[in-house]
Amino acid sequence: MKFLTYFLLSLLISAGTLITSPTEQISTQLPGIVQQNAPSSATSTKGQVKPGAKLDGPSALSVLNSLQVKGKAPATGYDRNGKFGNGWKDFDGNKCDERQDTLTRDMSKIRYKDNKNCQLTSGTLSDVYTGTTINWKVNSGSVDVDHVVALKNVWISGGQQLSQEQRLAVANDPLNLMASQASANRSKGDANAAEWLPTNKSFRCQYVATQVSVKKKYALAVTPAEKDAMKDVLNSCPTQKAAKTTPIKLTGKNPVVGPATKPTPAQKNTSKAPLPKAKDVSPGAYCAKADAGTKGIGKKNGKSYTCKSSSTDARLRWR
Numbered sequence: 001m002k003f004l005t006y007f008l009l010s011l012l013i014s015a016g017t018l019i020t021s022p023t024e025q026i027s028t029q030l031p032g033i034v035q036q037n038a039p040s041s042a043t044s045t046k047g048q049v050k051p052g053a054k055l056d057g058p059s060a061l062s063v064l065n066s067l068q069v070k071g072k073a074p075a076t077g078y079d080r081n082g083k084f085g086n087g088w089k090d091f092d093g094n095k096c097d098e099r100q101d102t103l104t105r106d107m108s109k110i111r112y113k114d115n116k117n118c119q120l121t122s123g124t125l126s127d128v129y130t131g132t133t134i135n136w137k138v139n140s141g142s143v144d145v146d147h148v149v150a151l152k153n154v155w156i157s158g159g160q161q162l163s164q165e166q167r168l169a170v171a172n173d174p175l176n177l178m179a180s181q182a183s184a185n186r187s188k189g190d191a192n193a194a195e196w197l198p199t200n201k202s203f204r205c206q207y208v209a210t211q212v213s214v215k216k217k218y219a220l221a222v223t224p225a226e227k228d229a230m231k232d233v234l235n236s237c238p239t240q241k242a243a244k245t246t247p248i249k250l251t252g253k254n255p256v257v258g259p260a261t262k263p264t265p266a267q268k269n270t271s272k273a274p275l276p277k278a279k280d281v282s283p284g285a286y287c288a289k290a291d292a293g294t295k296g297i298g299k300k301n302g303k304s305y306t307c308k309s310s311s312t313d314a315r316l317r318w319r
Contacts (some may be wrong), residue, residue, distance in 0.1 A: 023214035051106035057244035060209035106179035205237035213243035
C-alpha cells in the first residue's frame with residue numbers, strides 16, 4: 001500500500017499538478033481581507049505603478065481659479081511636530097500608517113516584513129519627480145514620502161485657521177502624499193510651485209494638479225506668483241484633472257491673514273496739533289492789540305516775551 005501511495009505521488013509531482021512549495025499557495029482571499037496564513041516576507045506581483053493619488057475630478061485649471069489668492073501669512077508659531085503631529089498616523093484606519101500605505105501604493109515588486117502586509121522591506125519606485133527607477137530597501141534612505149503641499153506651506157497659506165485635527169489630516173491625507181526620490185524631496189523643502197518644480201517636466205501637470213486639489217480641499221490660498229506658475233504648467237495640459245474632493249469646513253480659531261489681504265484698521269489720531277511758532281520780537285517794542293497776551297521770542301537773545309502793558313505804562317509792549 002505504501003509503495004502504491006509513493007508511486008501515485010511521484011506521478012502527480014512529475015505532471016506538475018501537485019504544489020510542493022509552501023510559498024506557492026492558491027489564494028482564496030476576498031478583497032480587503034488579510035490572509036492570516038500568508039507566508040512571511042510576502043511579495044506583491046503588481047506591475048509598474050504610477051505614484052500619486054487618483055486625479056479624476058474637475059478641471060485642474062478651474063479648481064486653481066477658484067482658490068483664494070493672497071500673500072503668505074507669517075510663519076510665526078510653526079512647529080512641524082506640535083502643529084501637524086509627531087510621526088505618521090493611520091488616516092484610513094487599516095492599521096498601517098500612511099508612510100507604509102503610500103509606499104505600498106506607489107511602488108511595485110514590494111516585499112513585506114511579515115504576513116500583515118504592512119511593513120515594507122523593499123520595492124521598486126518609478127520615481128516621477130526625476131524620471132528614474134529606484135530599487136529601494138528599508139533604511140536605505142533613497143526614497144522619501146513627500147508632502148506634495150509642504151506642511152510649512154500649509155501653515156503660511158491658511159493652515160493656521162485649521163483645527164489641530166484638520167492639520168493632522170492634511171499631514172496624513174493620501175492625496176497629499178507621494179513616494180519620491182529622497183534628494184528631490186529634500187531639494188524642494190517647503191517651496192511652493194513658484195519656487196520649485198520637479199525636474200521631470202512630464203510630471204509637472206500631475207504635481208501641480210495634486211497641489212491644487214490639496215489646497216482646494218483644505219481651504220488653502222495661493223500667492224499671486226504661485227498661481228501664475230501653476231497656470232503656466234496647467235496651460236500646457238488643459239485637460240488635466242484635479243482630484244474629487246469635498247472642501248473642509250474651517251473650525252480653527254484666531255485666523256492669521258496674509259499681508260496681501262490684511263485689513264488696515266482705521267487709526268485713531270491721538271496726536272496733538274502742533275503749537276503755532278512764537279513770533280520773533282524786539283524786546284520793548286510796541287505790539288498790536290491783537291497780540292495782547294501772546295508770547296514772542298527775542299530776535300537776538302532768544303528769551304520769551306509777552307505782549308502786555310505795565311502798571312506805569314498802559315501801552316502794549318513786548319515785555
